[in-house]
Amino acid sequence: MNSNDTTETALFTKEFTKDPFLTYAKLRKTDPIYRCLFPDGQYGWMITRYEDAVEALKDLRFVKDYYKLNEDEMAHRTAFDQSMLFSDPPDHKRLRGLVQKSFSVKMIEEMRTRIQEITDELLDEWSGKTSVDLINEFAFPLPIIVICEMLGVPTEDRDKFRIWSTSLIEGPDGDFADEIDQHMDEFFQYLSQRFEIVRRSPGEDLISQLIIAEEEGDKLTEQELYGVVMLLIVAGHETTVNLIGNTILALLEHPEQLQLLIQEPDRIHSAIEESLRYNGPVEFSTSRWVSEDIEFKGKAMKKGELIIIALNSADHDEEKFDNPEQFDITKEKSQHLAFGKGIHLCLGAPLARLEGEIAISSLVQCFPNIKLQMDMDELEWRPGMVVRGVKEIPLFL
DSSP states (O other), X not given: OOTTOOOXXXXXXHHXXXXXXXXXXXXXXXXXXXXXXXXXXXXXXXXXXHHHHHHHHHOTTXXXXXXXXXXXXXXXXXXXXXXXXXXXXXXXXXXHXXXXXXXXXXXXXXXXXXXXXXXXXXXXXXXXXXXXXXXXXXXXXXXXXXXXXXXXXXXXXXXXXXHHHHHHHHGGGSTTGGGHHHHHHHHHHHHHHHHHHHHHSOOSSHHHHHHHXXXXXXXXXXXXXHHHHHHHHHHHHXXXXXXXXXXXXXXXXXXXXXXXXXXXXXXXXXXXHHXXXXXXXXXXXXXXXXXXXXXXXXXXXXXXXXXXXXXXXXXXXXXXXXXXXXXXXXXXXXXXXXXXXXXXXXXXHHHHHHHHHHHHHHHHHHOTTOEESSOGGGOOBOOSSSBOOBSOOEEEO
C-alpha cells in the first residue's frame, strides 16, 4: 500500500481498486458518510469511519431485502436474493438457524485434521516445481474442496463453482459479464439435479440436512433452499481464497514480518487477524437499503437509498487503530470489521480463520523462500463491489 502517494484517486476506477486506502483516508477526514454514484448507476451512501460503520451494520433501519421496499420489482427476485445474506428478521434468523450449527467454532475445530490433510496434499503437488500460481494452485482449491465436502457435492465440479461464483461476485465488471444469466441458469440446474440425487439418497452432509428441513415444511421454501446452498458454495470459498492471497501479499510486502512468522509460528493467529484488518478479503458490505426517511450522523437519507459500508476503510480508521497503515503481526487483538458486525456477522468466519491459519502456516514453513515473480504494482485486482483480491499471484519457490 503506497500510503505516501498524494495523488487523488476517483472511486471505483482500476487505480482505486489497486490501492483505495488514500481515498478512504481523505473521505474519513472530509466526508465520512459520502453520497456517491455507484458502478451500477445508482446514487447511495458510502460509510468509511469505524464507529459509523459499526452503528450502520447494527442499525435495523438499514434493511437487506431490497424487494420488500420495491415490491413492483418482485418478478426479478432470484433464488440467491432469498438467501440469509439478503434477508431481514424474522426470515434471517430462521434461515441462519438451519446452518449455524455446522459453522460453530466447535464443529469447525473438528475439521482441523481434514483441512490440514487437504493443505498438505496441495503443497505436496508443488514438490519439484520452481514456480506456482498461489491462487489457482492453492488458495482456490483448498476452501472449495472443504466446502464441497461439507455440502456433499463432488469436488471435481469445483471449476464450475469458480466460474459461477465469479459471475455472482464480480457482476457486470467481471470476466464473465456477458454470461452472468447463463451461469446462474447453469448453477440453478446443477443444484436442481443435485437436490434430486440427495432426495433419493440423503446422507450426513449439509445439503441433506437442508433437504430434510425443506421437506418438513415451514422451515425452508424451495427457493430458499436454492438460495442458501448457492450462498454457502460462493461465500464458503470466496472469502478464504482472498484471505490466503492477501495475507501472502502482505507478508511478501513486509519480509521482516514473514521472517518473524517463520521463526515464531505460534504467531499465526495474530497474523491472520492483522491480515484481515490490513487488507481484508471483503472490500464492502453487501447492500443495505434505507427503510424510511431518517437522519443518520447528520445526513438526511431517503427511503430506498443504498447504503454501503467500506469495511477496509473502517479497518484503517486512525481513530480506532494505532498506525493502521502498518502491517504488524505482533498485535495481539483486533476489533476489525472484516467479517462484519451485528446479525449479519459472517457465518463462515470460524471456517475462514481456520483455513487461513492452516494454509499460511503450512505454506511458509514448507516454502520459506517464496518470492513474487512480478512487482506488486503489476498484479491485477479483481473487479466488483464485494471481494478484494487479485486474480493471480505467481510465486517463485
